[in-house]
Amino acid sequence: MRETPSAATLVLGVEGWPGHRAGQHMDLRLTAEDGYQAQRSYSISSAPEDGGPAITVERLEDGEVSPYLVDDAQAGDFVEVRGPVGGWFVWDASQGGPLFLVAGGSGLAPLMAMLRHRAHAGSDVETTLLVSARRPEDLLYASELNALDGVRVERTFTRAAPEGWTGYARRVDRDMLAEVAPAPGARVYVCGPTGFVEGVAENLVALGHDPSRIRTERFGATGG
Amino acid sequence: MPISRGFRRRHAEPPAGTALPPGQYLTRDFPVLSAGPTPDVPLDRWQLSLTGAVDPERHWDWEAFRALPSETFTVDIHCVTSWSKLGTTWEGVSVDTLLDGAEPLGGYLVADCYGDYTTNLSLEDVTDGKAWVAFAYDGEPLEPEHGGPARLLVPHLYLWKSAKWLRSIVITEENEPGFWETLGYHDHGDPWLEQRYG
Numbered sequence: 001m002r003e004t005p006s007a008a009t010l011v012l013g014v015e016g017w018p019g020h021r022a023g024q025h026m027d028l029r030l031t032a033e034d035g036y037q038a039q040r041s042y043s044i045s046s047a048p049e050d051g052g053p054a055i056t057v058e059r060l061e062d063g064e065v066s067p068y069l070v071d072d073a074q075a076g077d078f079v080e081v082r083g084p085v086g087g088w089f090v091w092d093a094s095q096g097g098p099l100f101l102v103a104g105g106s107g108l109a110p111l112m113a114m115l116r117h118r119a120h121a122g123s124d125v126e127t128t129l130l131v132s133a134r135r136p137e138d139l140l141y142a143s144e145l146n147a148l149d150g151v152r153v154e155r156t157f158t159r160a161a162p163e164g165w166t167g168y169a170r171r172v173d174r175d176m177l178a179e180v181a182p183a184p185g186a187r188v189y190v191c192g193p194t195g196f197v198e199g200v201a202e203n204l205v206a207l208g209h210d211p212s213r214i215r216t217e218r219f220g221a222t223g224g
Numbered sequence: 225m226p227i228s229r230g231f232r233r234r235h236a237e238p239p240a241g242t243a244l245p246p247g248q249y250l251t252r253d254f255p256v257l258s259a260g261p262t263p264d265v266p267l268d269r270w271q272l273s274l275t276g277a278v279d280p281e282r283h284w285d286w287e288a289f290r291a292l293p294s295e296t297f298t299v300d301i302h303c304v305t306s307w308s309k310l311g312t313t314w315e316g317v318s319v320d321t322l323l324d325g326a327e328p329l330g331g332y333l334v335a336d337c338y339g340d341y342t343t344n345l346s347l348e349d350v351t352d353g354k355a356w357v358a359f360a361y362d363g364e365p366l367e368p369e370h371g372g373p374a375r376l377l378v379p380h381l382y383l384w385k386s387a388k389w390l391r392s393i394v395i396t397e398e399n400e401p402g403f404w405e406t407l408g409y410h411d412h413g414d415p416w417l418e419q420r421y422g
Contacts, residue, residue: 030228031231032231032233033227036233073230086408
């Protein structure tokens with residue numbers, strides 16, 4: 001399913017899927033007709049309650065796997081999967097909050113799994129999402145974000161904002177985090193490109209957040 | 225082998241003679257993976273320790289550490305998230321040098337880091353020229369996001385074993401699984417055996 005001009009969500013039918021926790025990722029391995037193989041990790045964007053896993057993939061222009069998954073793969077095509085993987089960048093409603101989620105670009109995917117899980121679980125944990133996108137058309141799950149119940153959603157657009165936009169229109173910086181972030185003590189999850197995550201985490205620590213409460217997941221420039 | 229219809233190689237083939245561990249692909253960038261914020265460790269507060277089941281324990285401040293004999297070495301590195309980077313050049317102090325003159329009383333170690341990351345290794349995996357405490361990459365001081373001031377480098381294992389922001393090498397009698405090792409990753413992490421997950 002197309003999410004934005006450069007990203008798509010793929011729902012994977014996995015026989016015997018053991019279930020996952022919100023925030024985990026999985027490995028995909030693709031095999032070409034000539035036997036060439038490539039393997040990549042992708043965050044799961046669906047909630048555990050949704051059943052089988054879905055991943056949201058952003059096309060990297062010089063990538064090898066992501067252009068295939070975003071543009072070429074069709075329903076019924078085959079990929080090998082392994083997972084779920086990762087036991088750190090996860091949130092379960094029973095862990096409570098307050099919850100502060102900070103997403104850069106397609107780093108929203110694993111955080112969306114947490115938000116979807118929160119809704120399924122009927123959790124009323126105080127939750128704030130700060131999401132940075134280049135342009136309005138690049139914002140993942142835009143309509144679903146509008147409909148989230150009991151979640152404060154703050155958006156910032158770094159290249160082009162919607163017409164008449166009065167919200168944030170710059171990269172996430174310390175002033176923005178000071179305005180948006182809950183008080184220190186909140187559980188913080190930050191996901192996005194390396195530079196984004198480095199900046200957000202460093203600024204949150206400077207604002208008094210305990211480094212041990214900040215969990216990060218970084219997408220390298222070469223996710224492929 | 226099941227085929228993914230329409231999938232094909234898009235990247236150039238690795239140069240002839242290049243061997244990559246199974247499931248790995250080449251990158252020319254240097255991706256960053258860490259579980260939390262990058263710790264801020266000023267050099268005047270930095271200390272490296274050799275502690276635990278070892279006689280005697282040792283501590284180096286930055287000046288003492290940098291006064292130890294160091295080596296420049298070029299190695300391939302492999303991350304469990306599937307990227308490999310070939311021919312990376314580092315400068316560091318061999319773990320053999322740190323252990324020279326001290327007697328380990330156990331066969332394992334926990335690399336304990338600023339920011340509280342840990343990873344476990346056997347002594348065998350870090351001795352005889354197999355591991356370093358690196359402080360420079362490509363001729364420059366190691367960037368904080370890549371583990372500076374100094375990180376462990378154990379290139380023959382997946383990179384999560386090469387603990388960033390190293391604070392102490394704690395020798396242990398028993399094998400004590402570290403951060404990722406208790407969160408589903410393999411205890412040993414040999415990329416050639418594809419020991420990704422436990």
